[in-house]
Amino acid sequence: xxxxxxxxxxxxxxxxxxxxxxxxxxxxxxxxxxxxxxxxxxxxxxxxxxxxxxxxxxxxxxxxxxxxxxxxxxxxxxxxxxxxxxxxxxxxxxxxxxxxxxxxxxxxxxxxxxxxxxxxxxxxxxxxxxxxxxxxxxxxxxxxxxxxxxxxxxxxxxxxxxxxxxxxxxxxxxxxxxxxxxxxxxxxxxxxxxxxxxxxxxxxxxxxxxxxxxxxxxxxxxxxxxxxxxxxx
Amino acid sequence: xxxxxxxxxxxxxxxxxxxxxxxxxxxxxxxxxxxxxxxxxxxxxxxxxxxxxxxxxxxxxxxxxxxxxxxxxxxxxxxxxxxxxxxxxxxxxxxxxxxxxxxxxxxxxxxxxxxxxxxxxxxxxxxxxxxxxxxxxxxxxxxxxxxxxxxxxxxxxxxxxxxxxxxxxxxxxxxxxxxxxxxxxxxxxxxxxxxxxxxxxxxxxxxxxxxxxxxxxxxxxxxxxxxxxxxxxxxxxxxxxxxxxxxxxxxxxxxxxxxxxxxxxxxxxxxxxxxxxxxxxxxxxxxxxxxxxxxxxxxxxxxxxxxxxxxxxxxxxxxxxxxxxxxxxxxxxxxxxxxxxxxxxxxxxxxxxxxxxxxxxxxxxxxxxxxxxxxxxxxxxxxxxxxxxxxxxxxxxxxxxx
Ligand SMILES: Nc1ncnc2c1ncn2[C@@H]1O[C@H](COP(=O)(O)OP(=O)(O)OP(=O)(O)O)[C@@H](O)[C@H]1O
Ligand SMILES: [Mg+2]
Numbered sequence: 001x002x003x004x005x006x007x008x009x010x011x012x013x014x015x016x017x018x019x020x021x022x023x024x025x026x027x028x029x030x031x032x033x034x035x036x037x038x039x040x041x042x043x044x045x046x047x048x049x050x051x052x053x054x055x056x057x058x059x060x061x062x063x064x065x066x067x068x069x070x071x072x073x074x075x076x077x078x079x080x081x082x083x084x085x086x087x088x089x090x091x092x093x094x095x096x097x098x099x100x101x102x103x104x105x106x107x108x109x110x111x112x113x114x115x116x117x118x119x120x121x122x123x124x125x126x127x128x129x130x131x132x133x134x135x136x137x138x139x140x141x142x143x144x145x146x147x148x149x150x151x152x153x154x155x156x157x158x159x160x161x162x163x164x165x166x167x168x169x170x171x172x173x174x175x176x177x178x179x180x181x182x183x184x185x186x187x188x189x190x191x192x193x194x195x196x197x198x199x200x201x202x203x204x205x206x207x208x209x210x211x212x213x214x215x216x217x218x219x220x221x222x223x224x225x226x227x228x229x230x231x232x233x
Numbered sequence: 234x235x236x237x238x239x240x241x242x243x244x245x246x247x248x249x250x251x252x253x254x255x256x257x258x259x260x261x262x263x264x265x266x267x268x269x270x271x272x273x274x275x276x277x278x279x280x281x282x283x284x285x286x287x288x289x290x291x292x293x294x295x296x297x298x299x300x301x302x303x304x305x306x307x308x309x310x311x312x313x314x315x316x317x318x319x320x321x322x323x324x325x326x327x328x329x330x331x332x333x334x335x336x337x338x339x340x341x342x343x344x345x346x347x348x349x350x351x352x353x354x355x356x357x358x359x360x361x362x363x364x365x366x367x368x369x370x371x372x373x374x375x376x377x378x379x380x381x382x383x384x385x386x387x388x389x390x391x392x393x394x395x396x397x398x399x400x401x402x403x404x405x406x407x408x409x410x411x412x413x414x415x416x417x418x419x420x421x422x423x424x425x426x427x428x429x430x431x432x433x434x435x436x437x438x439x440x441x442x443x444x445x446x447x448x449x450x451x452x453x454x455x456x457x458x459x460x461x462x463x464x465x466x467x468x469x470x471x472x473x474x475x476x477x478x479x480x481x482x483x484x485x486x487x488x489x490x491x492x493x494x495x496x497x498x499x500x501x502x503x504x505x506x507x508x509x510x511x512x513x514x515x516x517x518x519x520x521x522x523x524x525x526x527x528x529x530x531x532x533x534x535x536x537x538x539x540x541x542x543x544x545x546x547x548x549x550x551x552x553x554x555x556x557x558x559x560x561x562x563x564x565x566x567x568x569x570x571x572x573x574x575x576x577x578x579x580x581x582x583x584x585x586x587x588x589x590x591x592x593x594x595x596x597x598x599x600x601x602x603x604x605x606x607x608x609x610x611x612x613x614x615x616x617x618x619x620x621x622x623x624x625x626x627x628x629x630x631x632x633x634x635x
Contacts, residue, residue, distance in 0.1 A: 045632050054549055054628040075553050081628070082551020093546045093631055097243035107550040109236055154550070166632050 001162065001193050002028040002051060007060035009046050009216075020046040021216045024060070028195060030161075033188040035207035036197045043216040044197045045166055051195060052085050052164045053077045065161070082110050086155030086192075088165035092147040094139035094154075100126065101135040104154045111158060125153035129183065145176030152183055156192075163187065165196040169203060181206060240564055247536070254525075254532050255572030258608060261525045262576030263583050266596055266604040268514040270584070274594040275507040278441070283500070284399075284434025285331060286368030289322070289466050290496035291475055292330045293482065296459040297489040304456035305384045307486060312362075314485055315462065318477060320470035325362040326454060327461050329438055332496065334503035336438025341449070343406055343415075345423035352405050353444045354398070355437035358453040364397075364432065366465045372400060374413035374430030377452040381429075384454045392424035393451040399435050402447040403428070426451075440503055463496070471495065522611055529569075529615040533561060537623040544623055545630025554624035561623055565616035566609070573605045580604075 007024040010017050020043045028034050036044050049055040050062065053069060062069055069080065081087075094103050101122055108118040126132045129149035131142075139147050148168060155163060165184065169177035181203055188194050196207065204210045212219040244251050297307065308326050315324035329336040340351035357363070361377035377397065385391045396417075403412035416425035437448045454460075466474045475493060482491055501508070537544070544557055552560075584596035627633075 049629050049632055052549070054632065078548070078551055078553040078556075081549060087549050087631065089546075089632060093542065095243075095543050095546065097246045098239050099242070102239040102242065105239065106547060110547075110551040110553075110556060158551075 001030040001032070001065060002026070002195075003061075003063040004051070005061045005063075007047075007050060007057045007062060009043070009050060009055070010058050019216055021050070021057070024217060026211065026218055028193060030193055031188075031191060032209060033185070033194045033207045034196070035204040035210045036195060036213060037199065037201070037204050037210060038213035038219070042213045044213050046216075047213060048164050048166050048195065048197055052087060053081050078110075082107055083158065084161050086158065086160035086163045088148070088151055088155050088163065088168045090167040090170040092139070092144070092151045092171070094147055094150055096139055099136050099138055100131065100142075100150050100153075103139065103150060104157050107154065107158050121157045121159075122153075125157045126150075128156065129153045143176070144172050145179060148172060148176070148180050149183065152180070152187075156187065161191075161193060163192050163194045165194065167197055167199065169198065169200060177203065236560065237563075237567075240560070240567070244564065244567065250532055250535070251568050254528055255568050255575065257525050257528050258569055258572030258612065259576035259579055261521045262573050262605055262608055263579035264521060265518045265608070266576075266580040266601050267583050267587060267593075268518050269600060269604055270594045270596045272511050272514050272518075273600070275511050279504050279507055279511075281436065281440070282434060283332060283436040283440075284367075284369055284432070285436070285496070286465060287332070287496050287500055289468055289471055290367070291464045291466065291471060291478060292333075292494045292496055292499060293462040293464065293478065293491060294330075294459060294494075295461075295482070295489045295491045297486075299488055302488075304460060305454060308454060308460055310485065311462065311482060312360075314481060315464055315478065316362075318474065318481065320466050320474045320477075322465040322467060323362050323365040324462055324464040325359055325366040327363065327463055328358040328455065330461055330463070330494075330496070330499055331357070331367070331438060332436060332440060332503055333499040334439060338438075338444075339419055341406065342418045342420075345418050345425065347418065352402070352447065354402050354447040354449045355439070355442075355444075356449040356451065358451050358455055360452055360454070363450060363463075366463050367435065368465065369435055370433040371397075372431050372433045373411065374428070376430060377450075381452040382454070383452065384456065387455055387457045389455075391453075392419075393426055393453055395429045395452065396426045397430040397432060397450045398428055399437075399446060399448045400431055400433050402449060403431050405447060440500075441507075522608070525608070526611050526615040529565065529612050530619060533565060533616045533619040536564075537561065537619055537626075541626060541630055544626045545628055545633075548626070548628035549631040557624040557626070558620045561620035562613060562616055565612060565620070569609050569612035573608060576608075577601055577605055 004024060004026045007021055009021040010019045024047065036047065038044050046055070050057050056070065064080065065084065069077065072080070095106065104122045104125060105118055108121060123132065126135055129152055131146060131149060131153070134142065139150070142150065169180050172180060177200065184194055184196065185206065198204050312324050312326060315321055336355050338353055338355045340353055342351045360382055361379060364371055364376055377395070381395050383391070398412065406412065406417060407415055412428045412431055415428050417428065418425060434446065435448045437445050439445060464478060475495070479491065479493055547557065580596060580601055587593040588595055
């Protein structure tokens with residue numbers, strides 16, 4: 001599903017060059033639920049951004065679904081993001097001026113679905129996250145946990161094969177975090193590959209596999225050890 | 234692909250700033266379109282054909298110093314001298330300079346002893362050289378001859394026997410008829426004047442007069458304390474001849490004060506208020522358009538900065554660069570469209586007032602539409618650069634910024 005080989009990413013400002021990722025190699029298989037942990041500034045978000053085609057690596061090779069995506073233009077990258085990848089952010093990132101229905105509609109419009117198809121999908125995912133009754137509400141009228149569920153619904157509406165979550169529970173209390181985690185597990189059971197960055201060791205342990213990033217690299221010590229028992233055969 | 238409905242609901246939540254720009258555009262359109270009709274009207278007025286070879290004509294005004302001056306003799310000698318100068322086409326004597334803003338007018342009637350219902354016309358006392366000198370076009374009848382020409386003193390009572398009039402004056406005096414051979418009368422004294430010729434056009438002394446172009450000419454020299462000549466030069470010779478005229482006239486008779494002008498300059502002076510009006514209004518229109526463009530640039534940049542994160546999120550969710558630019562351009566067009574629609578109504582209300590209170594010209598729908606389209610173009614252009622810049626906001630903004 002996802003295969004990274006010797007990925008490098010460095011940020012250059014006027015004075016300093018930061019190597020956010022170096023010799024970063026990783027493979028995630030179809031249907032996996034991988035959690036990513038690591039100290040702050042170690043490169044977790046950078047990895048997720050490259051995996052989700054939000055940023056391009058400085059070097060190395062990245063195959064998504066067997067396709068080398070490093071050479072794609074902006075248009076094709078946008079299309080891949082839209083069709084194959086769903087994003088869940090720590091800060092929910094709902095568009096504050098749009099009600100829930102219209103928020104979930106955003107990626108579907110970029111996809112070019114007709115109004116009927118969009119409505120069908122929006123109603124379905126709203127039902128899945130248990131917020132059908134709030135379709136006309138604005139994000140600000142919802143609790144954090146509810147907002148994150150809407151964000152998950154928005155990510156799911158396009159039926160992505162690959163879900164990327166950057167600390168999806170970081171802004172939530174433990175009860176809401178558990179609800180969101182359960183939702184993600186449920187989604188994964190239906191076949192969606194999930195990569196989730198988290199600081200919460202309990203949540204990290206619930207994934208099939210945990211990888212730890214230290215200093216821009218996958219830490220060898222941790223690789224493939226946590227949760228190995230739950231890995232799909 | 235257009236996200237009109239969600240875009241409108243997002244706009245509704247930012248309605249104050251949207252409204253400000255819409256209102257600014259509305260006011261700009263209302264003012265600009267009304268200024269446009271005034272400018273158009275003034276430009277048209279200034280571009281009206283005068284019927285006169287303005288750019289080749291020099292005017293001379295002179296005042297003799299001696300008390301008992303032989304004016305008739307001086308005029309004859311001066312004209313003889315002027316007509317024989319190289320580069321001069323013809324010269325004529327006149328009581329007033331056309332297009333200069335000063336002249337004489339009288340009320341004329343088609344019946345003797347008539348006292349109401351007359352028509353006004355500007356009139357000139359000149360000689361048989363006026364048609365050639367002014368470059369007028371005689372469309373009917375004949376020119377004056379020397380035999381028609383009379384010389385009288387300033388205090389003599391005298392009635393001219395013949396006249397040449399402009400087509401415009403002929404049309405108001407004798408609508409649908411051939412004016413040549415007809416008689417007309419000045420005031421209640423009943424002495425008939427025969428129309429012997431009609432010239433196509435002569436705008437007269439006052440270009441802004443509502444009766445401008447209604448002109449009569451008489452073959453007459455009234456000896457007074459000053460006289461005027463008009464001299465027509467070969468094309469392109471005016472400025473050369475100008476210097477020589479001053480010298481030659483002074484040389485022939487130094488006992489007088491002579492003042493020269495070009496007819497172009499005199500005409501420009503009488504159009505000066507129109508000219509100033511055009512310039513001021515054009516400046517106001519440019520300034521208003523510039524301000525509204527700045528407002529739009531400012532607001533678009535403000536909104537884009539405010540929605541940095543949202544743009545990143547949209548990009549992450551699959552928006553292409555083009556989707557992002559288009560979003561802001563369409564949003565801008567919606568606001569501008571609403572503002573301009575209000576502006577069109579306001580423009581017509583203001584114009585109605587201007588027409589009634591200040592008798593300004595009527596604002597036509599096509600003019601209004603063209604103004605609105607231009608402002609729409611300005612608005613889209615102003616939004617273009619910020620909108621294109623917005624497309625460069627990185628999708629990583631979705632995960633990076635707080
Ligand atoms: N746009 C950027 N310009 C410069 N440096 C950057 C940029 N983005 C990230 N970095 C740097 O790259 C390194 C990795 O950052 P990254 O956001 O991937 O860390 P992280 O593991 O997600 O941290 P956290 O747990 O705090 O979210 C950090 O040193 C960070 O300062
Ligand atoms: Mg991070």
